[in-house]
Amino acid sequence: MALNFNFTEEQKMLEDSVYKWAVTWLEPQMEHAYELDVMPEGLFKETANLGINGIVFEEKYGGAAMGYVETLLAYETIARVSNALSMTVGASQTLCFDNFRRNATEKQKLDVLPKSCTGEYIGCLGITEPNAGSDAMSMATKAVKKGDKWIINGSKIFITNGPLADFMVFYAKTDPEKGPHGISTFMCYPKKQKGWSVEKIKKWGMRTSPTGLVTFEDMELPEEYLIGGLNKGVAVLTSGLCTERITLSGCTLGSMRSCLELSLKYSQERVQFGKPIASFQSIQEKLANMYCGYKASRWMAYSAAAYCDTLTNKSGGKGTDLDRMAAASLLYCGEVGTKIGLDAIQIHGGYGYCTEYGVTRHFLDQKLWEIGAGTSEIRRMIIARELMRDNFKSGM
Ligand SMILES: Cc1cc2nc3c(=O)[nH]c(=O)nc-3n(C[C@H](O)[C@H](O)[C@H](O)COP(=O)(O)OP(=O)(O)OC[C@H]3O[C@@H](n4cnc5c(N)ncnc54)[C@H](O)[C@@H]3O)c2cc1C
Structure with missing residues (x-):
């Protein structure tokens, strides 16, 4: 090795x-x-x-x-x-x-x-719906074939970049009777598309990243806008989620690193009881834990990315080691990142709670990573499913 x-x-x-x-x-x-x-x-x-x-x-x-x-x-x-x-x-x-x-x-x-x-x-991806979040396969958006056109009706919520997207990939039921095996993938050009509309959603965190509620109302698409094959949407969706979970682990890593760097600097400059607060053991404990959390998270994420790069199709999905590794990467980075964000605010005291040092912004953004791209609970279910699939024989 x-x-x-x-x-x-x-x-x-x-x-x-x-x-x-x-x-x-x-x-x-x-x-x-x-x-x-x-x-x-x-x-x-x-x-x-x-x-x-x-x-x-x-x-x-x-x-x-x-x-x-x-x-x-x-x-x-x-x-x-x-x-x-x-x-x-x-x-x-x-x-x-x-x-x-x-x-x-x-x-x-x-x-x-x-x-x-x-x-x-600028692109966006539409999976989540108002009544289909973790249970994405219960999506209600439908695509019905009429002649050589697809007619789309439904909505997608929490769509990152939705409010300004030029291009969208999304999923819809093409054969609702078949459940998950009746889902297909589509593309469209929102700004040129009749029957496509978006409303911006207000958020407390991840501000600057626009999030939208997208509605399809009798939206007509040419038949070639179905991509990846009829009723093959689940494979497209799950393999896409693997590379998403691995690469977006980077969002949490960047925040963790900044929180650690800002905390190191601040704790050595801020003097209380006649000493820099970094001289107090309870602050040192936080700094040490932040460092360990960041290093371990980095290993989880980069080892998954490096493994993905060795695969011929560079792809995962249900029943692959990459599925487990990708879910584990974002699960770990997401949860450790939130803890690191909280510790960074604590080290900065009242100043941390205000906007000047940016640690609260990192924390507010960071919390999303226990929710977006499949919640922590769902990632644990994926990890356990994949562990039991081969009883961890691969050791990956
Ligand atoms: C800022 C932001 C950006 C996003 N960007 C996108 C995007 O670009 N495209 C997109 O398609 N989606 C996007 N999402 C949606 C995101 O992926 C969903 O919010 C997420 O999958 C969870 O769905 P939900 O919010 O409906 O929660 P729910 O599924 O309603 O879950 C609520 C709670 O119940 C728990 N839960 C649900 N089912 C189970 C179960 N079986 N076992 C145990 N616990 C369970 C969940 O873990 C969670 O804690 C975004 C969300 C946000 C907030």
Whole structure:
């Protein structure tokens, strides 16, 4: 077994360039943008210039042909400044466009992917519905074939980037009698589409990342907008969730790292009882636990990403080791990240509770990662199911 915990020179360059951009372009705008709950204008053009948008796409589509380790590293690095905007970039590039890339025809990919790489198109993915969250397979959105068109009716809730999306991948029942085996995947262009509408949802955390309630009302789609095969939606959905859970673990890692760095600095500067608070053992305990939590989380996430990159189809889904590893990565990162966010606020005392140091913003964003992309409870169910499937014979 070759174990090498160092990033390559190329990976270090990626991290450096993304970090420099995040602190110079993103950071100065964050406090104000968060208060107003607006995404910084030009975000996707900026990430296009950094080469992040099509990071795993083949060069013929305008991508950088890198792997999921690099994607995770890019998302972690953006999240050192903004967990929310890292999620927004990930929702577009990994959840929507990468999922599309795995399932669309060559012509569709050549039409769409280059525009996602340049930042011209922003994407979103629609799984969740008002009455179908964890139980996503009970979705009510229906697609009915009429001649050579699909007629779509239904709604999708909590859709990241919904309010500004140019492109959407979503799931609908094409054969409701067949339950999960009657679900298919569709694509559409929201801004050009009659029968598509969106309402922005207000949130306490993940502000700057726009979230929407999308409604389809007799929306007509050409038949070729069904992607990945009729009634094959579940395989598309579950394999997409694996790469989503792994790469979006980066959102939590970035927040954890920032919380630790900010806490280290603050605790050595803040003097109480004539000493820096970092000299008190109960503060040191928190710092040590934050460090251990971050390091362990990093290992969970990067080992899953590295394993994914070794697979021929770089894909998971039900019945694969990657399914368990991906669920475990986001489960662990999500829960440890929330604890680290809380400790960071505690170390900063009253100042931490205010906006100046940004630790509360990291915490509010971070809490989402125990809910989004399948809740902690659902991830535990997946891990247990996959452990029992092969009694952990693979050891992965
Ligand atoms: C900011 C944000 C962004 C999001 N972005 C997207 C997006 O881009 N696209 C998208 O499709 N969705 C998105 N989501 C939706 C997200 O994936 C769902 O919120 C999540 O899957 C949980 O569904 P729910 O909110 O309906 O909760 P519910 O499913 O109603 O769950 C409520 C509680 O019950 C628990 N529970 C449910 N079933 C079980 C069970 N069998 N055993 C034990 N406990 C159970 C849950 O774990 C949870 O604690 C987003 C959500 C948010 C808040």
